[in-house]
Amino acid sequence: MGVDYDTIVEEFEWDIPESYTVTSTVADHAASFGDRVAVHFLNEDGHREERTYADLRDDMNRFANGLEELGVGKGDRVMHLFPRHPDAFAIQLGALATGSLLVPCSSMLRAKDIEFRSNDCTATTVIVHESLTDMVEPILDDSPLERVIVLDGDEADLDDDRWTTFQSVIDDQPTEYDGPDLSAEDPMSINYTSGTTGQPKPVLHKHRWQYCFNRVNGPYWWGVDDDTDLEEELLWATTGTGWAKWFWSPVGVGLTSGATQLIYDGDFEPETFLQILEDEGVTKLCAVPTQYRMFANADLESYDVQLNNTLSAGEPLNREPIERIEEAWGVTPRDGYGQTETVALVTNYPGIEVKSGSMGKPTPGVGATIVEMDKEEEVEPGEIGEIAVPVDSPAIFDGYYEKPELDEQKLSGEYYRTGDLASQDEDGYFFFEGRADDIIISSGYRIGPFEVEDALISHDAVAEAAAVDSPHDERGSVVKTYVILAEGYEGSDELKTELQEFMKEETAPYKYPRRIEFVDELPKTSSGKIRRVELREQEEEKHA
Structure with missing residues (x-):
């Protein structure tokens, strides 16, 4: 069912109660429906507990x-x-x-x-x-x-x-x-x-942050609004307690809405998680792209799931798992974008068309836009710029704790700049291009690493990839990809050539990786994000 996006944005108003706190909200839920299960806990040993x-x-x-x-x-x-x-x-x-x-x-x-x-x-x-x-x-x-x-x-x-x-x-x-x-x-x-x-x-x-999650992340990402029958829903966000994502979903949507949610304590194994989806009757799932990619390689049709919403966050989700899950379960994984500093800024939310490879559209009330790298002016459709949010938006953070010098850097202008690059099409959909310092400039062309990685991963031989700039005498830089091969494939010069030719068909020719290196793993942060900075440093050392 479609929605009138422009009308929703135009009519959106913030109405944050002065007395709002997440603790008082939970106390109100307890007074209204104290016997409703808030937490359905399960661990890998089969132990179960519940908390109302x-x-x-x-x-x-x-x-x-x-x-x-x-x-x-x-x-x-x-x-x-x-x-x-x-x-x-x-x-x-x-x-x-x-x-x-x-x-x-x-x-x-x-x-x-x-x-x-x-x-x-x-x-x-x-x-x-x-x-x-x-x-x-x-x-x-x-x-x-x-x-x-x-x-x-x-x-x-x-x-x-x-x-x-x-x-x-x-x-x-x-x-x-x-x-x-x-x-x-x-x-x-x-x-x-x-x-x-x-x-x-x-x-x-x-505390306002949690209200904003309920007001934005709930209806415009999770599909949880005033018309949702929460007694018929079971939410599962696979995040851990130490991440901002825990406050995005288990606290910011689950607790504040009064929903019942599953918490599973166990290592990620695709088949285990898929069986839990079926056995527990999860209706709304939020997982990270790596998990969806691994789901896509499983026999999805053999699991009888009851999902009505599937959400992805943490980094962009590639086209292949989206199409695979949609085909098997009839539900489309919907990307959402935000940061530790914000609520969901851009989402593919219920009712709007999901464009393959797109982050979605800016969420109502937040004011997310794309501005030029060195100016506070919005870019034209098709141009790469930096995702930014007005500094007076209630949906962003309140500064860095006792770090006035950082506040001055990030919050003294018209916009809070996220450091993430994107482009926007004529319909208003955002497309992720990479971190500002991850952008690749080759022979004057600006190339976002994600587009390269997304296309490369669609090849059967590629399990994971990271694209960075590699110094080049004539071009300044060229695209270099570090590739983890799928099971059953071995690296060779012939495979490099095959991947390069494949990429020339999948993307604009100037974006194909002129250098490819096969690796067993990629450097990542503790939250699973690729540390392209390490790969760039490797390239600079190799070509110094």
């Missing part, structure tokens, strides 16, 4: 009371480091209820990363799962951390008075909490960027 909205409210308040007893209060920074867990929401909400700022950390980080974050934002408390304590213990004396709360820990195993357990903190605490008055404009979290270049940056968000 009333359970979340009660455990949130218990933990808030316990934290306050430990001396944690408004404005304190509270780090957390745990896998997907049935108590994840209660811990996050409990800390927020005290007025503390959450500092999420991924289990894919290392001890030095935890040390950097704790010192950078002067965090005084960390909640860590018992399986990850070795990431905290070595850095404790070199950080401002005063207390460590161990999830699933045993008090008998702790011999340092700075350490306690989550269970000890909530034991005998009341299920009512009289905490500080909080509003939509109170600080909520410090989410560190994934750091594709330089040190990660501390992105500050207020």
Whole structure:
């Protein structure tokens, strides 16, 4: 069913309640439908648990009371480091209820990363799962951390008075909490960027951020709006608790809307995840492109799924998995684009035509556009520019935590510039071209790496690819691709030639990779994004 995009954008209005917080929203859900399951938890060993909205409210308040007893209060920074867990929401909400700022950390980080974050934002408390304590213990004396709360820990195993357990903190605490008055404009979290270049940056968000997710990500990406029968839906976002994406979906859409959602704690295996989709009756799935690519290689027709929405985020999704899933299940994966600093800025949302390879159209109310690289002027259709958002948009972050010099760099002009490049067609659809520093300039042509990678991956021999500029005496730079081959293929000069000829047919001839190197893996950030900067540095060293 189509929608009138222009009318939706024109009629959209922000109406952010001054008193809005994610904690009060969950408490309201508990009062309205406390017996509805909020969390359906499953792990790879088959263990199951459930938490209703009333359970979340009660455990949130218990933990808030316990934290306050430990001396944690408004404005304190509270780090957390745990896998997907049935108590994840209660811990996050409990800390927020005290007025503390959450500092999420991924289990894919290392001890030095935890040390950097704790010192950078002067965090005084960390909640860590018992399986990850070795990431905290070595850095404790070199950080401002005063207390460590161990999830699933045993008090008998702790011999340092700075350490306690989550269970000890909530034991005998009341299920009512009289905490500080909080509003939509109170600080909520410090989410560190994934750091594709330089040190990660501390992105500050207020409680308003979660309202904006509910207002934008819900209807214009997830397909969750006032007409959705939430009792008939089961949402599953495969993200981890340490990523901004956790706040985009499990918190920002799942909890704020009052939906029931699945949390699965287990390593990604395509067949396992596909079986879970069928067995649990998931209706709305949000996964990352790598997972969709691996799904596309499985026997999708053998799984009886009930999906009505499939969403992709993290990096652009290639055409091949979109077409494969659409053919097998009759549902089209819909790309969404945003950053740690924002809500969903551009989406293929329900009702608009999905154009293959497109990020979609700007979401209503946000004001995303494409501007020239060195000017604050919008580019013409077909031209490559930088995705930007007006600095007064409520859908972007509130600066970098205690980093005024970064605020000056990023928020002092008319636009917040994302650093991501895109072009726009005559119908208003955005097409991702790469990071601003990933753009390839060869013989005067500007070439986005994603278009090259997307076309190359459509060849049967290619499992994954990364395109970068490689220094060249005559052309300045040429396109170089690092290629991971699909199973059953071996690298050879003949295959390189075949891929080059294939690319000349798939893209404009000047975009084909004049250099190809077969590799076993690609350098990536802890969140799975390709670190093209490392590949560019390799090329510069080779051709110096």
